[in-house]
Amino acid sequence: MFTEELNYIEEARIREAAKVLLDNLPDYFYKIPASSTGKYHPDFASGDGGLVRHTKVAVRIAYEMFNDESITAAYSKNEKDLMMISLMLHDGLKSG
Numbered sequence: 340m341f342t343e344e345l346n347y348i349e350e351a352r353i354r355e356a357a358k359v360l361l362d363n364l365p366d367y368f369y370k371i372p373a374s375s376t377g378k379y380h381p382d383f384a385s386g387d388g389g390l391v392r393h394t395k396v397a398v399r400i401a402y403e404m405f406n407d408e409s410i411t412a413a414y415s416k417n418e419k420d421l422m423m424i425s426l427m428l429h430d431g432l433k434s435g
Contacts, residue, residue, distance in 0.1 A: 340369065340391065341427060344398045353420040357427060364431045373430070390430055397426045 341361055348354040372389035374380040384393035405411050405419050414422070 341395070341398075344395060344402075344423070344427060347398065347402045348420045348423050349416050350420050353417065353424065357424045360424065360428055360431075364428070368431055394427060394430060397429070398423060401426055 341357075345354055345357055345361075348357055369391055370387060372380075372386055373384035373393035374389075377385050380389070380393060383396075384390070401419075401422060405414070411419075
C-alpha cells in the first residue's frame with residue numbers, strides 16, 4: 340500500500356525497516372478515517388481508509404519539500420529518510 344512512499348527512502352536498510360514497521364501496524368490503521376470528527380482533517384481523509392490517504396499525502400508533501408533546493412540541503416539523506424518513516428508511522432497507534 341505504501342510502495343511509492345517507500346521508494347522515496349534512499350537508504351535500503353532504512354527502507355527495509357520501514358516495511359517491517361508498516362507491516363506491524365494494527366489492521367485498523369488501514370480502515371479508519373484520519374479523524375473521528377473531521378474537524379482537523381480535510382474531507383479526503385474521512386471515511387474508510389482516510390487515515391491511509393492522510394498519511395500518504397503527508398509523506399508526499401515532505402517528498403516535494405525535500406526536492407526544493409532551499410530545503411533539501413538542510414538535511415542529510417538519513418535525516419530525510421527518517422522523517423519519511425516518522426510521517427508514515429505518525430498515526431500508527433491510537434491510545435485508549
